[in-house]
Amino acid sequence: MEQHLMTQVEDPDALPQPLGEYKPVDYWQAHINTLFYQLRGDQQRSFYQTFTSADYRLAHALAADYFEQVTKRDKKVAAKQLTPNGPGSNPLSDATPQAQLTVMEWGPGNGNLAACFLSHLQRLDKDGRVYPRVRYLLVDSQAHALERARAHPDLAPHLAKVESLCAEVEHLATIADGTVDRIFCNELWNELATKLMVKKGGEFEEEHLRPNLNERKAAAIADWSGFVRAFEGKDIERLKQFPPFLDDLIWEREYHKVDWKDVPFRKTITEFMKAIDDEVLVPVNLGAFASLKEAKRVLAPDAVGFSSFDAGTADMEVLNDPDKPCYGQFGGQYSFMVNLALIQAVAKHLGLNAVAIETQREFVGSRLGTNVMTLMDLLACHPMVGSKVQPWELDRLTVKTIRTLNETYESPYQRKIEFPLRSEMPAEERDAAQGILLSLKPNGIPDTIAYVTEEELSQAQPELEHLGYEREAVLMALGAPPSPVEYYHFACRP
Structure with a gap:
């Protein structure tokens, strides 16, 4: 070739x-x-953001899914223990409600996914049946990456149950067979x-x-x-x-x-x-x-x-x-x-x-009980996108869209959005955009790939229409089929 x-x-x-x-x-x-x-x-x-760098909704979906699955399993085990001579029963099973639950995250990035997962799991677990049993193991091949993840401020309340393992995920030599309950990784396989x-x-x-x-x-x-x-x-x-x-x-x-x-x-x-x-x-x-x-x-x-x-x-x-x-x-x-x-x-x-x-x-x-799309998905619905406009005009649209969504968007976490403005933006427009960014609330949209819900979009729709978004286009984007990649x-x- x-x-x-x-x-x-x-x-x-x-x-x-x-x-x-x-x-x-x-x-x-x-x-x-x-x-x-x-x-x-x-x-x-x-250079790039992942869906868990600042946003919380993937972590919350994982926490909701995990809490539901562990709770269902515990109920089945408890039912079997009531009939100790029943088929397949094993009162010493590792799945009993008293057993430790090892959750592994491969490639923990900046620690945001771990922090939001554990925080939401703790909120969901009102009876204290799951969260206290969790041992959360961060796995990365770079020791400094593990240190950075553990240093995430919102992980501090959970550090007593957080451990680190410096290893390649393909070779977890120190982990015994059949000892882990949950593994997840985000943007690692690529x-x-x-x-x-x-x-x-x-x-x-x-x-x-x-x-x-x-x-x-x-x-x-x-x-x-x-x-x-x-x-x-x-x-x-x-x-x-x-x-x-x-x-x-x-x-x-x-x-x-x-x-x-x-x-x-x-x-x-x-x-x-x-x-x-x-x-x-x-x-x-x-x-x-x-x-x-x-x-x-x-x-x-x-x-x-x-x-x-x-x-x-x-x-x-x-x-x-x-x-x-x-x-x-x-x-x-x-x-x-x-x-x-x-x-x-x-x-x-x-x-x-x-x-x-x-x-x-x-x-x-599905795990959060709503329809979601990213801020980038929403921006792609605007008639301006794809037309011949200056890149800084798209930056202005993005900043105004974030401000509009923040009227209905309430994150349980505080994240300062990082959005560098283009140098070629006219001074007057740049000052206005910078003013908007400085005025944004700390628990608003955390980055440009954050998930927003159908309810948040619906509540903000009148204001979004003032920015030029069309209701039909947004609804179509919410139900759009997957892209080729x-x-x-x-x-x-x-």
Whole structure:
């Protein structure tokens, strides 16, 4: 297949300067992830926000779901204990109401999901039957990430039951088999090891990458050989002495035959690829496969189960589209689409049960008893979006929309919204927008991807119409089908 650059070179005469050799995508993915989180981990929200960075509704949905499932299970166990000689009864079962409940969160980010989950679970548990038994375990491969998560202010009241484990989620060696009740992760699978495979003439090939800097950027680095050594060796302290470079990486790619000795689930992958046309690139999320295998090992037989929330698709028509987006770039880091259809096939191979896939919006709305959409979904309904307007005009619309929604939106948490205004915004407009931002209440909309409910939208509709929103368009967006690549909830049980 033809070799080409993933990142456009600004100056055609400035030749890329190689930083390493061609290696499989998943090798360089892991390499860059390490550099990104060590160099920019504290700036993550400057490059992208997750649905749990500041918002609370996904956490509340998880808490409501967990409380309901544990309560139902406890009632069944209690009923069995009333008839000790009944079929299948076991008075010493780990699921008795007295047993500890280990809840694991993989990739806890800034700690907001943990804080909101535990706070809402405590509020729901009025009789104290579930929350006191919970042991909440934060899992991340980076120790500083765990420290940052534990430092979240709203996690402070719950710290007595919060523990940390520095480990790869694919290798939880210190966790005994069958000891965990609940596992969830948010926007983690897209960062785990992923290969990009393609079928060609009966053979399977995978994408290999080579990192470069263009000549202009390389010229700004006096000690080039020292920089290359630091890059290859992931010498973070040394790299901090050089100019920032993650945004300036140029990736060349080429294709080589898959070395199957390094790829698990070969039969499942090759069977899946029979439904994919030749020369169509497909994500193969090896890290997600390995994490599912580990989840099956550590989950108790009667566990509530595993949940992953991530951007991807289970639609074979989308996966067979040669123009689908297999990855995106954020601050130098590559994030891969999650191939939920293939993951579902691997889950079946592993013997996992009750495998289900639903949109994240469906999960949040159903567990909270309402319909939801994000602020970004709402903004996309405005007639101005998609027309020829200046970007700063969209910023102005966003700020005014947030102010309007805040009349009906009441969060149980205080979060200061971070919304940097564009420098090209006219001074008068900028002052007005800045004034609105400064006046926003602390328990209002926390960020631009926060969930808002149908009730909140309905109450704010008259004011939204003054801003140009049309009621019919908003209602259509609330019931819109999933996009080709959407945020999904993948769930299963052991």
